[in-house]
Amino acid sequence: MNQIVATARRFAPSLDGDKLIVAAFAIIVAVPLFVFVVLPLASILKRSFATAEGYGLGNYVQYFGDARFVGIVGNTLLVAACATAITIVLAYGFAYAMHRSAMPFKRTLGLVALVPLFAPSLVQALGVLFLLGRNGIINRTFDLGIDIYGFWGIVVADVFYSFPHAYLILSAALAVADARLYESGRTLGASDLRLFFTVTLPSTKYGLMSAIFIVFTIVITDFGNPMVIGGDYDVLATEIYNQVSGQANFEMGAVIGMVLLVPAAIAVAVEKWVTRRQYAVIGAHSQPLSVRPDRRFDRIMFGYALVICIAILAVVGIVFFASFVRLWPYNMSLSLRHYAFDVQNGMQPLWTSIYVSLLAAVIGIIFVTGAAYVIHKIRSRWAGVLYFMSILPAAVPGMVLGLGYILAFNDPDNPVYMIYGTLLILAICNVYHYHAQGFLIATTSVKQVSGTFDEASTTLGAGFLRTMRSITLPIIWPSVISVGVFFFVRSMVTLSAVIFLITPSTQLAAVSVLLLDDAGNQNQAAAFSVCIMLVVVAVLVLFQLLLRACGVRGESLIR
Amino acid sequence: MSPSDRITRNVFLSLRDIGKNFGAVAALKSVSLDVEHGSFVCFLGPSGCGKTTLLRVVAGLEEPDSGEILLEGSDLTRVPARLRNFGVVFQSYSLFPNMTVAHNVAYGLNCRKWPAPRVAERVKRMLELVHLADQAGKYPHQLSGGQQQRVALARALAPEPRMLLLDEPLSALDAKVREDLRGEIRDLQKELGITTIMVTHDQDEAMEMADRIVVMSHGVIDQVGSAVELYTAPATRFVAEFIGRINVLRLDGDVGGAPGIGGLPLHRERGGRSRTIGIRPEDVEIVDEPTAGDNVFTGQVDKVVYLGNLTRVTLDIAGQKIALEQRDCAGVAPGATLSVRIPPGAIHDLEGIDT
Numbered sequence: 001m002n003q004i005v006a007t008a009r010r011f012a013p014s015l016d017g018d019k020l021i022v023a024a025f026a027i028i029v030a031v032p033l034f035v036f037v038v039l040p041l042a043s044i045l046k047r048s049f050a051t052a053e054g055y056g057l058g059n060y061v062q063y064f065g066d067a068r069f070v071g072i073v074g075n076t077l078l079v080a081a082c083a084t085a086i087t088i089v090l091a092y093g094f095a096y097a098m099h100r101s102a103m104p105f106k107r108t109l110g111l112v113a114l115v116p117l118f119a120p121s122l123v124q125a126l127g128v129l130f131l132l133g134r135n136g137i138i139n140r141t142f143d144l145g146i147d148i149y150g151f152w153g154i155v156v157a158d159v160f161y162s163f164p165h166a167y168l169i170l171s172a173a174l175a176v177a178d179a180r181l182y183e184s185g186r187t188l189g190a191s192d193l194r195l196f197f198t199v200t201l202p203s204t205k206y207g208l209m210s211a212i213f214i215v216f217t218i219v220i221t222d223f224g225n226p227m228v229i230g231g232d233y234d235v236l237a238t239e240i241y242n243q244v245s246g247q248a249n250f251e252m253g254a255v256i257g258m259v260l261l262v263p264a265a266i267a268v269a270v271e272k273w274v275t276r277r278q279y280a281v282i283g284a285h286s287q288p289l290s291v292r293p294d295r296r297f298d299r300i301m302f303g304y305a306l307v308i309c310i311a312i313l314a315v316v317g318i319v320f321f322a323s324f325v326r327l328w329p330y331n332m333s334l335s336l337r338h339y340a341f342d343v344q345n346g347m348q349p350l351w352t353s354i355y356v357s358l359l360a361a362v363i364g365i366i367f368v369t370g371a372a373y374v375i376h377k378i379r380s381r382w383a384g385v386l387y388f389m390s391i392l393p394a395a396v397p398g399m400v401l402g403l404g405y406i407l408a409f410n411d412p413d414n415p416v417y418m419i420y421g422t423l424l425i426l427a428i429c430n431v432y433h434y435h436a437q438g439f440l441i442a443t444t445s446v447k448q449v450s451g452t453f454d455e456a457s458t459t460l461g462a463g464f465l466r467t468m469r470s471i472t473l474p475i476i477w478p479s480v481i482s483v484g485v486f487f488f489v490r491s492m493v494t495l496s497a498v499i500f501l502i503t504p505s506t507q508l509a510a511v512s513v514l515l516l517d518d519a520g521n522q523n524q525a526a527a528f529s530v531c532i533m534l535v536v537v538a539v540l541v542l543f544q545l546l547l548r549a550c551g552v553r554g555e556s557l558i559r
Numbered sequence: 560m561s562p563s564d565r566i567t568r569n570v571f572l573s574l575r576d577i578g579k580n581f582g583a584v585a586a587l588k589s590v591s592l593d594v595e596h597g598s599f600v601c602f603l604g605p606s607g608c609g610k611t612t613l614l615r616v617v618a619g620l621e622e623p624d625s626g627e628i629l630l631e632g633s634d635l636t637r638v639p640a641r642l643r644n645f646g647v648v649f650q651s652y653s654l655f656p657n658m659t660v661a662h663n664v665a666y667g668l669n670c671r672k673w674p675a676p677r678v679a680e681r682v683k684r685m686l687e688l689v690h691l692a693d694q695a696g697k698y699p700h701q702l703s704g705g706q707q708q709r710v711a712l713a714r715a716l717a718p719e720p721r722m723l724l725l726d727e728p729l730s731a732l733d734a735k736v737r738e739d740l741r742g743e744i745r746d747l748q749k750e751l752g753i754t755t756i757m758v759t760h761d762q763d764e765a766m767e768m769a770d771r772i773v774v775m776s777h778g779v780i781d782q783v784g785s786a787v788e789l790y791t792a793p794a795t796r797f798v799a800e801f802i803g804r805i806n807v808l809r810l811d812g813d814v815g816g817a818p819g820i821g822g823l824p825l826h827r828e829r830g831g832r833s834r835t836i837g838i839r840p841e842d843v844e845i846v847d848e849p850t851a852g853d854n855v856f857t858g859q860v861d862k863v864v865y866l867g868n869l870t871r872v873t874l875d876i877a878g879q880k881i882a883l884e885q886r887d888c889a890g891v892a893p894g895a896t897l898s899v900r901i902p903p904g905a906i907h908d909l910e911g912i913d914t
Contacts (some may be wrong), residue, residue: 016639263594379622452653456711457641459647460667461718470666474657 016118018464026386029371033389036432037375037417040404041261041396047407059251069239070169073259073447076235079151079226080219083158087215090159091166092208094308097301099174100200102293104302113311114164114558115316120493120510122224123260123529125157126517127315128324129229134157135329137318149231157225160315162215163308169214173207174200209274220263221397223496224510228405228517236260236306239398241499251406257400262292265395272391316533325529338527345507350531352423353509358489359427364438364487367431372442373472376454377464394436398496400435406500421503428493429498437490438483445479446472475544478547478555483558487541492536571596571754572617572722577626579612587614588778589626596757599748601769602758604801609778610725614758618724619643630721641670646753648716650708650727651755654699660686660710661695667718685713688747705736715753724750727756729764741768763800766790774798796835796909803835806881807909821877826853826903833908840871842905843883845891846898856881857898863891874899 053059063069097103116124128558132148139146140534148156180204185195201208223237230238230444238254244253322328326335371390375383393401405425417430419425431438449472457467493508501532502511509532516525540557547555572594581585587609594600602610615621617628619640627719628635635643646667646838654663661682669680688690689709699707708728715723728744729737745768748755759765766774766786774789774797782794786802793799796807810818810825818834825836846855858876870888874881874897883899893899 018639018641127802128825452649452651453655455640455712456647456649456653456655457666457725459618459620459643459645460714461644462640462666462668463668466670471655475655 013066013461018358021375021464025370025374026378026382029367029374030382030386030389031226031433032367032428033371033386033435035434036405036428037389037393037396037401040401040408041392041405043260044400044404047250050251050254050256053078059255061306063252063255070104072234072236072239075151076220076237077263079154079233079235080216081149081160083155083162083219084212084215086155087159087162087166088170088208088212091163091211092170093351094163095167097305098171100177100291101298101301102287102291103298103305109305109309111124112312113167115312116160117164118138118489118493118540119316119529119533120224120495120513121161121222122228122495122510122514122517124160124315125153125228126188126322126513126522126525126529127226127319128153128157128160128318129522130318130328131314133229140329149229149275153229153231154226154233154235158219158222159224160312161222162218163312165218166211166215169211170204170207170510173204173210177203179289182289183463198552206274210271213271213274217264221260221399221496223399227514237397237399237496240403244406246404249404253403254407257279257403260397260400261395264397264400265482268391268395284541319348319526319529322523323498323530327524328523338524341524341528345504345512349507349512350509350535352507353492353532354535356423356426356430356486356508359423360430360491361484361488363427364431364434365480365484368435368438368487369442369446369483370477371435372439372446373468373534375443376446391436392434393434396433398433398494399499399530400427402497402500405497406427421501423505426498426501426506426508427491430494431487433494433497434487434490438486440477441486442476442483445476447557448464449475476548478552480554481543481547482557485539488539489536492532495532569596571598571631573629574613575627575629576616577613577616577623579609579623585778587616587623588817589624590778590780592773592780592783595771596752597754599745599755599757599768600772601765601772602756602775603760603762603765603772604781605760606745606773609773610758610760610773610775614724614726614756614774616638617722617756618645618647622648625879644718645717645719645722646724647724647726648708648711648715648728651882652699652704652731654707654710654714655705656699658698659695660691660697660702663710664714664717665698667714669688671710671718672871681717685717686710688716689713689743703736704732705740708732708740709743712747714748716753720753723753723755724740725755727758727760730759730761731737737764740771744768745784762909766802774801776801793837793909794906796837797874799907799909802842805907806840806883806886808836808838808844808879810836811877820856820879823856825901825904825906827908828903835909837907837909838901838905839886840882841869842902843881844900844902845883845888846900848898854903855898857896858902860891860893860895860897863888863893872897 046055048059049055049057051447081224093112097104101161123523124459130136132146132153134147134149136148138144177200181199182195185199190198190263220235221237223241226233226235226238227241234258240253240260243256245251262339324334324336325331326333327335337486366448368390371386375386375390378386408414409425411417416425419428453471453475455466457471463472493510495514498508498538499514509528512527513532515523516522516528544557547557574590574592577587577590587845590609590613602613604610612621617625620636620639622800623636626636654660655666657668659688664682665678668681673681683692683694686695688744689712691706691709691713694702694706699710708731711728727742729740732740732863741764744757757768758763769786771783771785772784776797776901782789782798784792789798789802793802793805799805800807808820810820811822811906812818817826827836857874858874858881860872861875861880862871862873864871864873866884869884869886870891871882872888872891873885874883876899881899
C-alpha cells in the first residue's frame with residue numbers, strides 16, 4: 001500500500017495520468033467545437049456590424065428602414081405562427097389518440113406519422129404541389145382553381161414537415177400520466193372534458209411548450225419548402241439565400257442571419273428551461289395510466305389518426321407516383337425514364353450524399369459521443385463551457401451556420417480554407433449543424449454508464465482507457481450506433497447549411513432535388529427524392545435489424 | 560474521543576477537517592473522524608446529511624475542498640480512487656451488465672494484472688465465500704437483487720482491498736433479503752478482519768451491524784459511539800430523536816429552585832438545568848398511588864395503542880404529551896387519569912442543540 005501511495009504521490013496532485021488523458025480528450029472535442037460553431041457565428045456577428053465607415057449599426061439601420069425587408073420579417077413570423085398553431089393542434093390530437101385511446105393499428109399509424117423525417121424538407125412542398133398545385137391532381141380533376149403557391153403553400157408544407165417533430169415531443173409528454181389523478185378526479189365527479197382541461201392539459205404543458213418552440217424554430221428556419229412552394233412570398237430563409245448566393249450581398253445576409261438567430265435562440269433557451277421543469281410531473285409513487293377501451297371514442301380517434309396518416313402518405317406517395325410519370329401533367333403514363341438521371345451530374349450527387357453522410361456519421365460518432373463522454377468526466381467549470389458549445393448549435397439555423405462558414409473559412413488565411421470546397425467540410429458542417437441533438441442522444445446513455453458503472457470500475461483499479469474499453473463502449477455501443485445513424489439520416493436530407501458550401505463538384509442529392517425542381521424538372525426531382533428516402537429507410541431498417549440481431553431492444557433509431 | 564483513547568486505539572483511517580461544497584451547499588463542514596483497524600463503522604443519518612459524500616471522499620470519488628485523509632499515517636487525499644485499493648459496493652449493484660458474474664469478480668484482478676491461474680482461483684474462492692459458486696457463468700440480469708449485491712461484495716473484496724466501503728448496500732433490497740444479508744456481510748467482515756465503513760439511513764441496520772456508529776446531520780458529525788452509548792447517552796437532541804423513540808419535554812421556569820413541569824419540580828440525577836429534556840418511553844413508570852413521591856406527574860390518558868409485546872400510552876400532562884411503553888397496562892383507557900414517575904437517572908439533557 002505504501003508503495004501505491006508513493007507511486008500516486010509522484011503524479012499527485014495535478015499530473016495524474018487519467019486527468020491528462022481526460023484533458024487531452026476535452027481539447028480534442030473542444031477545439032473543433034470552437035472552430036466550427038463559435039467562429040462562424042462570430043464572423044456573422046462581425047460582418048453584420050461591418051460598414052464602409054468601420055463598425056456600426058449601419059447595416060441594421062439600412063435594412064430595417066427598408067419596407068420590403070421589414071415585410072419579409074413579418075411574412076416569416078406570420079407563416080411560423082400559423083404553421084406552428086396548426087401543427088401543434090394536429091400533433092397533440094394524434095399523440096392523444098396514440099396514448100389515450102385504445103384504437104387499433106397504433107404501431108403502424110405511429111410509424112407513418114414519422115415518415116416526413118426521412119425526406120428532405122422540400123419533398124413536402126413537392127408533394128403538396130403535385131396534389132394541390134396549378135397542375136396538381138386536385139385542380140386537374142375537380143378544376144377548383146386553387147392557388148397554393150405562397151403563404152398557404154408554405155404553411156401546409158411546413159405543417160407536414162414539422163409534424164413528426166411535434167408528435168415525438170408530445171408523444172413523450174402524453175405517454176406518461178399519473179392514474180391516481182384521473183381516479184381522484186373521477187371519484188370527485190369530473191367529466192372527461194373537465195379531466196382533460198384540469199389534469200391532462202396541465203400535466204402536458206411543458207411538453208406542449210417544448211413542442212411549440214421546436215416547431216416555431218423549424219418553420220422560421222426552413223429553407224426547402226418556401227423555396228419550392230413560396231412563389232413570390234419571401235421569407236427570411238429564402239431571402240438570405242437569394243442575397244448571398246444570387247447577389248453576394250454578405251452584409252444583408254449577415255443581418256438576416258442575426259435576425260434569424262434571435263428568435264431561434266430564444267425558442268431554444270425557453271425550450272431548455274421548460275424541459276428542466278418537466279421531470280416533477282411523475283413521481284416515484286405515480287401509477288401508470290391504463291387506457292380503457294371505449295368504442296365510440298376509440299373509433300373517433302382512429303378516424304382522426306387515419307386521416308392524418310392518409311394525408312402524410314398522400315404527400316409522400318404522390319412524389320413516388322410522380323417519379324414514375326412520363327411528363328406530369330401532360331403525359332401521365334408510367335415510365336422509369338426519370339430514374340436514368342441523364343441530366344446534370346446524373347447519379348453522382350446521390351453517391352456524394354451517401355459518402356458525405358457516412359463521413360458525418362463517423363465524425364459524429366467520434367466527436368459528438370466524445371464530447372458527451374468527456375463532459376461527464378471533467379469536474380471543473382470547463383464542463384459548463386463545453387456543454388454550452390455542444391448545445392449552442394440547436395439555436396443556430398442551418399442557413400446561418402452555412403453563411404458563417406463562408407464568412408469564416410472562405411479566406412486563404414484561415415487554415416480551414418484547405419478543406420473549403422471539399423466533401424469533408426460538408427460532413428463537418430452537418431455534424432456541427434446537428435451537434436446538439438446528437439449530443440443529447442449520446443448524453444442520455446453516457447449518463448447511465450457514467451454514474452455507478454464508471455465509479456465501480458475506477459474503485460476496482462481501472463484507468464480511464466480500460467474503463468472506456470471494457471465498460472463504457474460495450475454498454476453504450478447501441479447508442480453510439482444510434483448517434484451515427486442520426487447523423488447519416490440528417491446529412492442525407494439536410495439542405496439548409498450545406499447549400500452555401502457546395503461546389504459544382506461536390507453537389508449533394510437534396511440540392512439536386514432543389515435544382516431540378518427549379519429547372520422545371522419536377523418528375524426527375526421526385527425521382528431523386530425517392531432515391532434519398534429509399535437510402536434513408538434502407539439504412540434505418542438495416543441498422544434496426546442489426547441491433548435486433550445483437551439482442552438490443554428499445555434503442556430507437558428514429559429521432 | 561479523548562486523547563488517551565487515540566493512543567490506545569489502533570487508528571487505521573483518519574479524516575481531518577474534511578470540507579466539501581457543492582456550489583453554495585456545504586455538504587461536509589470540517590468533519591474529523593478516526594476509524595480503528597478491523598472495525599465496522601456505520602455512517603448514519605437522514606438523506607442529505609452528508610454521509611454518502613463523506614464515504615465518496617474516503618473512496619476518492621469526490622475530492623474534498625479542504626482537510627486531509629490519512630491511511631496508517633500516509634496522506635491519501637490526492638490519491639486517485641483507482642490507486643487507493645478500497646473495495647466499494649454501491650446501492651445500485653452496479654455490476655457490469657456486459658460481463659458474467661465471474662468476469663465481474665475478476666475485473667479488479669485483471670486491472671492489477673494478476674496471472675490468469677491466480678485470478679481463476681481467487682474468483683472461485685470469492686464466489687464460494689458469498690455462496691454463489693454455481694452462478695459464475697450467469698449475467699447480472701439473470702440474478703436476483705440479493706444475489707447481485709453478493710456478487711458486488713465478492714467483486715469488491717477480490718483484489719484484497721485495504722478497506723471495504725458500502726454505500727447503502729441493502730436499501731434496494733426486499734426486507735427479508737436485507738435481514739439475511741446484514742448477517743452475511745457482518746460475518747464476512749469479521750472473518751476477513753477488514754476495516755469497513757457502511758453508509759445507511761436505517762438505524763436498526765446500523766445498530767445491528769456496526770461496532771461504532773457515526774451519526775451525522777447537516778454536514779457535521781453529531782456523535783460517534785456504540786449503539787448502547789448512542790441510545791443511553793445521546794449527545795444531542797438530534798441523536799436522541801434519531802436513535803429510538805424519545806419524549807421531548809419543555810420545562811417551565813423555576814419551580815422551587817429547579818425547572819419543572821406543570822408547577823411541580825423535576826429532579827434529575829445528572830444535575831442538569833437545561834430547559835429541554837428527553838425521556839425514553841420505556842423509562843416512564845406507571846405509579847399506582849397517584850400522590851406518592853418525587854418526579855410524579857399526573858395527567859389524562861390521551862391514547863392507548865396495543866403493540867403486541869408492549870402497549871403505548873400517550874398522556875397529556877400540563878399541555879405536553881408524554882408517551883410511555885409498558886408490558887402491562889391493563890385497565891388503562893383514554894380519558895382516565897394516570898400518574899407516572901420520571902426516574903431522575905433516565906432524564907437526558909437535550910439543551911444546546913435545541914431550537
